[in-house]
Amino acid sequence: MRTWRLKVWGGGLHGSPGLENAVEFGYEDLLAMPAVTRTAFIECTGNGRGLFARQQGQQVSGTPWLLGAAGVARWRGVPLAHVLERAGITERAVDVMPRGLDADYVDRGENLGRVRRPLPVAKALDDVLLAYEMNGRPLPPDHGFPVRVVVPSWAGIASIKWVGDIQVSDTPLFSPWNTRYYRLFGPGHPPEGSAPLTRMSLKSAFELPWNARLPYRPEHRLTGRSWSGNGRVRRVEVSTDGGATWRRATPRGPRPEHGWLQWEYRWRCPGPGSYELLARATDETGATQPDVTPFNTLGYLFDAVARHPVTVV
Numbered sequence: 001m002r003t004w005r006l007k008v009w010g011g012g013l014h015g016s017p018g019l020e021n022a023v024e025f026g027y028e029d030l031l032a033m034p035a036v037t038r039t040a041f042i043e044c045t046g047n048g049r050g051l052f053a054r055q056q057g058q059q060v061s062g063t064p065w066l067l068g069a070a071g072v073a074r075w076r077g078v079p080l081a082h083v084l085e086r087a088g089i090t091e092r093a094v095d096v097m098p099r100g101l102d103a104d105y106v107d108r109g110e111n112l113g114r115v116r117r118p119l120p121v122a123k124a125l126d127d128v129l130l131a132y133e134m135n136g137r138p139l140p141p142d143h144g145f146p147v148r149v150v151v152p153s154w155a156g157i158a159s160i161k162w163v164g165d166i167q168v169s170d171t172p173l174f175s176p177w178n179t180r181y182y183r184l185f186g187p188g189h190p191p192e193g194s195a196p197l198t199r200m201s202l203k204s205a206f207e208l209p210w211n212a213r214l215p216y217r218p219e220h221r222l223t224g225r226s227w228s229g230n231g232r233v234r235r236v237e238v239s240t241d242g243g244a245t246w247r248r249a250t251p252r253g254p255r256p257e258h259g260w261l262q263w264e265y266r267w268r269c270p271g272p273g274s275y276e277l278l279a280r281a282t283d284e285t286g287a288t289q290p291d292v293t294p295f296n297t298l299g300y301l302f303d304a305v306a307r308h309p310v311t312v313v
Contacts, residue, residue: 002026002027004026004027004146004147005024005025005026005164006024006025006026006030006083006130006147006163006164006165006166007019007022007023007024007164007165007166008022008023008024008025008083008084008087008165008166008168009021009022009023009165009166009167009168010167010168010169010170011092011168011169011170011171012089012090012092012093012094012095012096012121012168012169012170013087013088013089013090013093013168014088014090015088019165019167022165023086023087023088025083025086025087027132027146027147030077030078030083030130030132030147031132033078033082033083034078034082035076035077035078036076036077036078036079036129037074037075037076038074038075038127038129038150038152038258039072039073039074039075039256039258039259040072040073040075040150040152040153040256040258040259041070041071041072041153041200041227041258041259041260042070042071042073042150042156042159043069043070043071043155043156043200043227044065044069044070044156045155045156045157045182045197045200045300045301046062046063046065046069046298046299046300047065047067047068047069047070047203047302048065048066048067048069048203048302048303048306049062049063049064049065049299049300049302050064050065050066051066051293051302051304051306052293052295052299052302055304055306055307056292056293056295056304058295060295060296060297060298060299061297061298061299062298062299064299066210066306067203067205067306069156070203070227072227072256072259072260073134073135074134074135074136075129075131075133075134075150076131076132076133076134076136077129077130077131077132077133077147077150078129078130078132079127079128079129079130080096080124080125080128080129080130080149080166081124081125081126081128083130083166084096084124084125084166084168087168089121089125089168090170092170093121093168093169093170094120094121094169094170094171094172094173095118095119095120095121095168095169095171095172095173096118096119096120096121096124096166096167096168096169096173097116097117097118097119097166097167097169097173097175098116098117098119098149098160098163098165098166099114099115099116099160099163099164099165099166099167100114100115100116100160100161100162100163100164101114101162101163101164102114102115102161102162105176107176112176113175114164115157115160115177116160116167116175116177117157117158117160117175117177117178117182118172118173118174118175118178118196119151119158121168123151123154123198127152127258128149128150128151128152129149129150129152130147130148130149130150130163131144131147131148131149131150132146132147143161144160144161144162144163145162147162147163148160148161148162148163149161149163152257152258153199153200153228153229153230153231153258154198154199154200154229155182155197155198155199155200157177157181157182158198178196179192179193179196181298182196182197182300183195183196183197184197184296184298184300184301185296185297185298186295186296186297187295188294189296197300197301199229199230200227200228200229200301201228201229201301201302201303202226202227202228202229202230202233202281202283202287202288202289202303203226203227203228203281203289203302203303203306204224204225204226204236204279204280204281204289204305204306205224205225205226205279205306205308206222206223206224206277206279206308207222207223207224207225208222208277208308208310210308210309211309211310211311212310212311213310213311213312213313214269214310214311214312214313215312215313216269216271216272216312216313217269218268218269219266219267219268219269220266220267220269221264221265221266221267222238222264222265222266222267222277223252223262223263223264223265224236224238224249224262224263224264224265224279225260225261225262225263226260226261226263226279226281227259227260227261227281228281228283228284228285228287230283230284230285230287231257231283231284231285232255232256232257232261232283232284233255233260233261233281233282233283233284234282234283234284235248235281235282236248236249236251236261236263236279236280236281236282237249237279237280237281238265238267238277238278238279239277239278239279239280240267240269240275240277240278242276242278242307243278243291243305246280247265249263249264249265249279250263250264250265251263252264261281263279265279269312271312272312272313273311273312274309274310274311274312275309275310275311275312276307276308276309276310277307277308277309277310278305278306278307278308279305279306279308280305289303289304289305290303290304290305291304291305292304
């Protein structure tokens with residue numbers, strides 16, 4: 001922590017300093033600034049990717065996640081806006097690009113440099129944090145110690161870990177992580193892909209292992225979580241008969257804007273056998289999880305209702 005420095009530089013600052021003349025902040029400098037705490041999820045853009053093949057018979061590339069590539073935490077740190085203002089951000093600024101201190105990323109023999117991902121200045125000045133605590137403790141090493149970026153509700157790649165420098169530019173910025181990756185490719189999209197992905201999609205997950213085996217009893221208390229990059233979840237419905245009928249789940253606890261809603265459902269089980277449990281959420285924009293997610297070659301943003309298999313014995 002004593003040697004760590006955050007360097008802020010670029011043509012979107014007064015004086016347009018290059019990296020060699022960056023405005024620097026130490027760890028103690030951040031601790032001395034006004035802090036805020038935000039509850040927010042961070043989710044891999046490919047969360048649910050494995051369901052393209054399992055449910056829709058479509059092959060996509062990448063790690064075949066089910067629904068476990070997401071987490072919620074209480075993040076404490078300094079609003080990125082405060083640091084940018086102290087560094088001298090100007091009205092000319094267009095994009096802000098944090099870069100990590102982890103090793104260079106090599107893809108099929110090509111060195112793409114350290115992970116970096118541009119943010120539009122409007123988002124950077126809104127709710128983005130430079131976080132140094134997670135759930136009331138200093139960041140663990142695997143979550144970005146000593147400081148990471150937290151970009152609420154956006155694709156997880158935007159929340160750069162082990163941040164070391166931030167470029168502030170008066171022209172649009174690009175990196176492999178908003179050109180080669182984290183766009184939608186495939187039928188229905190242009191050759192260069194969609195616009196770079198920002199907000200995450202709407203999802204629901206049962207708090208059960210996939211292919212769980214449950215002992216038979218007349219009633220089971222099913223629990224789960226639903227979350228959306230577009231804001232609070234307003235309603236969750238559950239089906240235990242493959243989608244033929246739906247009933248409302250009961251919310252538990254708070255409804256955080258950037259976290260997940262926890263819920264429960266009392267299932268009157270007909271008897272031993274194989275079942276598919278379904279949960280679908282509706283968020284505050286009125287969006288509801290669909291039955292099918294449109295195909296894209298990298299398997300991003302799967303938001304269809306997951307058909308969760310269980311066996312009652």
